Each structure stands twice: as structure tokens, then as C-alpha cells.
Amino acid sequence: MLDIKSKLVLKILIKECNNGTYKIVEASDIISSLPARYRVDSDGLENILNYLERQDCISIKYDDDGVYCLCVLPSGYEIVESETKKEKQKKRPSYLLIFVFSFIFAFLGGLIGAIVASLF
Numbered sequence: 001m002l003d004i005k006s007k008l009v010l011k012i013l014i015k016e017c018n019n020g021t022y023k024i025v026e027a028s029d030i031i032s033s034l035p036a037r038y039r040v041d042s043d044g045l046e047n048i049l050n051y052l053e054r055q056d057c058i059s060i061k062y063d064d065d066g067v068y069c070l071c072v073l074p075s076g077y078e079i080v081e082s083e084t085k086k087e088k089q090k091k092r093p094s095y096l097l098i099f100v101f102s103f104i105f106a107f108l109g110g111l112i113g114a115i116v117a118s119l120f
Helices: 004-016 027-033 042-054 074-091 095-119
Strands: 023-026 058-064 067-072
Touching: 004 023, 004 027, 004 042, 004 067, 004 074, 023 027, 027 042, 042 058
Parallel strands: none
Antiparallel strands: 023 067, 058 067
């Protein structure tokens, strides 16, 4: 399970490294791409990248004073895709719930209409 900072770094790396190819990325570029709320220093970024590598999300070919040659592995893409699917499912209302409420309110509307009509 990845924390928020790790997921943000992984999303940034996916944008940088297209099609699973190795690309040279500078630590300063990754740090500047992070939202201000989640900014880390170079040591924090190094820890996040090492964690992502241990989780088999990325592969680091080499790192040299804040310059990394890395690529995102398929499991890294899968984590980000599953996150976006979960977010979409949370936003979508339950159609069964909408149907039940519509049925109840239509029944109540008809019942109130029948009561009012029988009074006059």
C-alpha cells in the first residue's frame, strides 16, 4: 500500500516516462512537480524512490547526485489505474438507490394526490 506522497511521485513518473522506457529525470523536476502541500527534500524523494523500487513499481537503472535513470514497471501503472477506477466509482451514485427513492416518492406523491382528491 502506497502513501499519498508515493502515489503522487508515481503519477509524476508515469507522466515523465512514457511506454515503460527508461528516462533520465532530475530530482529537482520531480520535487517541483509535487503540490506545495506534499513537497519533500532530495533525501525524502530518494527514500520514496527506493520504496517504490522495493515495491516493484519502478526500476532504477542508476542514480547520480539527484539524477535518476528509471522507468515505471507494469505494477506501477496498475496501482495508478486502480486508484483512478476507485475514484470514479466513488463519484458515481448507486442507480439502485436512485430507483428506490424515485419509487417511494412517486408512491407518496400518488397517495397525497388521492387523499387531496377524495377531500374535494
